[in-house]
Amino acid sequence: MVGSHEFLPIERGPPRIGKSLPALSLFVERLALRGLLSDDDKEAIIALPVQEISARANSDVIRPAEPNTHMYVVADGLLARYGQMKDGQRQIVALHIVGDMADPDALTARQPSFGLQALAPSRIIRIPHEPLRALVRRHPRIGQSLWAEGAADAAILSHWLVSIGGRNAKARLAHLYCEMAIRYRQAGLGSSFGFEFPITQNHLGDALSLSTVHVNRTLKELRNEGIVDVHGGAVNVLDWKGLCDVAEFDSAYLEVSPSLIA
């Protein structure tokens, strides 16, 4: 399925230093979840040069195959990392919500990463790779937190692969809803009863490897069975256990483990 797609200029605010950006504290909080950070570590992060940008729905923050020089942290909205075939077919490989780092692995790779697109109006902070790498050199614990963040991202990726490879349309959709419910809850937004999830059926198809039409049919099934009810960018979970059963969902892979290394 070919998603609609624009290359919009990104609206960039003026560069600002870290202290002025409450959004940067999101980054600190996230890293602190993944490993022990000293006050010194945290201050060093806050001192990073960052920029906040806004992206409209359906605009690309990083185009596919474009070399990428920044790390992105979602301050608000919903972003997708995706690959694309020549015929325009896309596959979303990750969804990033508030607090997530988009493509944490990019720091260690020289190769262009995947495209990064805003699926809903979003605000993103942007940190150049170089100062971040320098920071890691001086503060190994920050590196370990970034490593753990990358590993958590990879765990989700593995489960997407299992889902797309092994589940039918209904179970796949259910599994994604289960995962996002937990992740939104962890981000302090929503619960197992419901959450805001501003994604179109078209983009859901790109994530689940289903056509838009089939997403719609499958959604209808889940609705008719009284399991979930979706409208206006919000997911209402009517039967959490039923949803988990359909999905064969086990949330263990999403649990944030306290640091094992530092």
Next chain:
Amino acid sequence: MVGSHEFLPIERGPPRIGKSLPALSLFVERLALRGLLSDDDKEAIIALPVQEISARANSDVIRPAEPNTHMYVVADGLLARYGQMKDGQRQIVALHIVGDMADPDALTARQPSFGLQALAPSRIIRIPHEPLRALVRRHPRIGQSLWAEGAADAAILSHWLVSIGGRNAKARLAHLYCEMAIRYRQAGLGSSFGFEFPITQNHLGDALSLSTVHVNRTLKELRNEGIVDVHGGAVNVLDWKGLCDVAEFDSAYLEVSPSLIA
């Protein structure tokens, strides 16, 4: 598709110290590829307590959902990391060849990882997590190498997701052959003309999310078109460019980048 599956006891050699194991040098070499390691770093790795084990074809080294306490490095053979549904359907999420670390992310996660199965007779070295974590604490550069290794693994994972999500059977199979050709070449085994790849059509199906029958049909197509010729666990690439075209293959994601951090 449900693969045949056994839970065989693993044949374990007596514990031996690092120095006696040439296989451990594989681990050092791999990490040195990913980041700068000092002699001191390298000696510390060599001093790790390790064990070498053998696994028969179709035997599990780690069972799915079993907590895992060791890191594995493939010394010889072919291993698969996989997830499994209740109905027995499995999805291989990674193939590991000589020199690969199976599940580099396990170090930072407390959750049980995926199952790990030998697809062909294999030898594997086994390093307990705890001493490895302690090593990382004292040698941050080793941690950075492990991080980079995990990121490389995740890059492959992302491309598998794109492949399974976005390509048809023929392109999927071709893409896997392209990837494995490069990876075997990097490991010093084989080339774009051919390589040993001891995997059954059944397991290929588990990796590509195709039925065994369809793998067979698709293989026949590639053979009839004079692109590849597979028998006896060896892949002969007759038309590398043709193979890459069918797969829309771009090897960039497999390139080993010299350390960006240290």
Next chain:
DNA sequence: CGCGACTTTGACAGATGTCAAGGCTTGTGG
């Protein structure tokens, strides 16, 4: 109030799965 984007539905098509059977290879034991 009208346009564009998104959702919903039906009819039909195509890729891939399932089932079943037979042939081939390889390793092992007599």
Next chain:
DNA sequence: CCACAAGCCTTGACATCTGTCAAAGTCGCG
């Protein structure tokens, strides 16, 4: 060295899930 067994490969017929196409309905925003 032969014969058997087990696993693996190959093929055909048929079933099913999901995709494609086309059109109408709905919603939100300028």
